[in-house]
Amino acid sequence: MGERAIAAGGLAFExxxxxxxxxxxxxxxxxxxxxxxxxHTEPQTLEEMRQSVLSGDPRYKSYAILQDGSLAGYVLIARHKNKQAYDTSGEISIYLQPGVGGQGIGGQALKFIEQKAAELRFHVLVATVCADNEPSRRLFTRHGYEQSALFREIGHKFGRWLDIASYQKIIGQASI
Incomplete structure (x- = not known):
């Protein structure tokens, strides 16, 4: 079992x-x-998920969000781009169990991962979301992220063209 942190409201991050x-x-x-x-348009396999959340790189971390001991979702910091100049930037994602939105879990997960990212000496965090995903857009904006890009009709799923929006937040002064 890896690192475990307790947050307010019965949440734990493991x-x-x-x-x-x-x-x-x-x-x-x-x-x-x-x-x-x-x-993604096809379900992922267990091995694909393993590669996605267990990178093996100590800077890129993934955490289970536990609510009263049960899995409520997960949050992660991933590599933003695989080029050295981007090493102080991380891409974050939060996925919650269907039906648990609106309870403040996403906001607590975001604060938690920002703290971890600061400890890991990241300078900028980026979140990229489907422009249709209003709850995520509000979450990031409410927590100080600024929309930095909008890519129109960049994806196609369920017979529709989809836009993505990228949000960023400068969280610290990483020493170079």
Whole structure:
């Protein structure tokens, strides 16, 4: 079992391990199959999810969000781009169990991952969301992220062209 942190409101954040993978996969595949939140069009396999959330790089972390001991979602910092000049930037994602939105879990997860990112000496965090995803857009804006890009008709899913919006927040002064 990896690092575990307790937050307010009965939430705990635990570094994702093998024991969380099946639940994390179920959450993600729900969004793949039923929404435009994920731009995957085919369900992911357990191995693909393992590669996505267990990178092996100590700077890129993934955490299970536990509410009263049950998996409520997950949050992660991933590599923004695979070029050295981007090493102080991280891409964040938050996925919640269907039906648990609106309880403040996303906001707590965002604060938690920002703190972790600061400890890991990231300078900028980026979040990219489908422009249809109003709850995520509001979440990031409410927490100080600014929309930095809008890519029109960049994806196609469920017979529709989809836009994505990127949000960014400068969280610290990483020493170079």
């Amino acid at each position: 570094e994702i391990s093998e024991e969380h993978l099946a639940g994390v996969l179920d959450i993600y595949n729900y969004y793949v199959l039923n929404t435009t939140i994920s731009f």
